[in-house]
Amino acid sequence: FSPDGKYLAYLSMSREGFEADQQNLMIYDLASGETRNLTASLDRSVSDFAWSPDSRKLYFYVPHHGRSRLFEVDRNGSKPKLLLDKKDIGALAVHPDGKSLVLNIQAANMPYELFRFDIAKKQLTQLTFTNRERLAQLEMNPVEDYWFTGANGDSVHLLMVKPPKFDPAKKYPLVHLIHGGPQGAFSDDFHYRWNSELFAAPGYVVIMVNFHGSRGYGQDFCDAVSKNWGGAPFEDVMTGTRWAISNFDFIDGERVGAAGASYGGFMINWIAGHNDDNLFKVLVSHDGVYEQVSMFGATEELWFPMWEFNGKPWEEGSLYQKWNPANHAAKFRTPMLVIHGEHDYRVPYTQGLQLFTALQMNGVDSRLLFFPDEDHFVRKPQNARLWWQTVHGWLGKYLQP
Numbered sequence: 283f284s285p286d287g288k289y290l291a292y293l294s295m296s297r298e299g300f301e302a303d304q305q306n307l308m309i310y311d312l313a314s315g316e317t318r319n320l321t322a323s324l325d326r327s328v329s330d331f332a333w334s335p336d337s338r339k340l341y342f343y344v345p346h347h348g349r350s351r352l353f354e355v356d357r358n359g360s361k362p363k364l365l366l367d368k369k370d371i372g373a374l375a376v377h378p379d380g381k382s383l384v385l386n387i388q389a390a391n392m393p394y395e396l397f398r399f400d401i402a403k404k405q406l407t408q409l410t411f412t413n414r415e416r417l418a419q420l421e422m423n424p425v426e427d428y429w430f431t432g433a434n435g436d437s438v439h440l441l442m443v444k445p446p447k448f449d450p451a452k453k454y455p456l457v458h459l460i461h462g463g464p465q466g467a468f469s470d471d472f473h474y475r476w477n478s479e480l481f482a483a484p485g486y487v488v489i490m491v492n493f494h495g496s497r498g499y500g501q502d503f504c505d506a507v508s509k510n511w512g513g514a515p516f517e518d519v520m521t522g523t524r525w526a527i528s529n530f531d532f533i534d535g536e537r538v539g540a541a542g543a544s545y546g547g548f549m550i551n552w553i554a555g556h557n558d559d560n561l562f563k564v565l566v567s568h569d570g571v572y573e574q575v576s577m578f579g580a581t582e583e584l585w586f587p588m589w590e591f592n593g594k595p596w597e598e599g600s601l602y603q604k605w606n607p608a609n610h611a612a613k614f615r616t617p618m619l620v621i622h623g624e625h626d627y628r629v630p631y632t633q634g635l636q637l638f639t640a641l642q643m644n645g646v647d648s649r650l651l652f653f654p655d656e657d658h659f660v661r662k663p664q665n666a667r668l669w670w671q672t673v674h675g676w677l678g679k680y681l682q683p
Contacts (some may be wrong), residue, residue, distance in 0.1 A: 284337035302465030365576035393424035422445040433514035447486035455537035455681035462544030493518035511605040541566035555610025572637040574602040623656030
């Protein structure tokens, strides 16, 4: 509710049954019963918002090209005004005087810190330096942004992180990280599980492609993954990898690996059955979808696959078999580390067991890392340590000299 109690602001999607539809900022006038969409013109989903103390304006941020954009909008529905760009925002609050905002901002080489944003001056000031001493002891390179032509002739965003002590005259192995969702996105963030700086630390160049289906590039781009899981996104992943190899002399095209979780794990499993030119020498699949029909029958998110694959598996026109990695298991040849948590109800752990069995039956060098006390994510510090040790060991076996 607005501070004066006259309006209700809320986030709303328009398409029933679709979790990744554009999320708009709506306002409801309690006196007149009128509802207005304040963000329809942006073609971005609102992450969070807050009222001004005088109830006249709202402040909100949206994902945009791997970072965030901060806006101000009048409650009467004027065009949103851009206040701040190219920062990864995680939360916002309005100062009681209405003249400034407090933002939680992060970067790949900086965990979240608090910043004050002066609205009139559009001036950003860092307030906290929680990890300054620790960060001073580490070398973490900033995210670099590139664009290449991907599926459908569209421009696709690629983020890159270089390893510590980077020397452009040397050759480095490449690790391609693949995000989940599938309607997620990589950003300039300090991720506490899939941390690009930690992946780069042993001496890897890390790339992350925000393929068709990623958020922050417009709703049409986001929609492009639905009913097309192994289509345009796969083309973007493969094209982006080859683009990076051909455009940067410091990347060793003979030492290339990929790792992904959830939908990213699906993509790893899809790659395993379509790695015809042996582009990838090693793979890591974390909690990835392997067999679509059994996945449908066991996941707690029943409505999600019905949207993504056009109905139930037994209905005519459904796409479960078209985008089923298990149908391509006979072509599995690439060494793979399979990781799964027993308490994963989103992608049940039997998906990982089936995948590992297929790899073993094909004689593929493979390893299973199973966490009986984790879910879709690895949350416990001691387990996270084992996760990183195992992942780095597996990648290093095939990518390090």
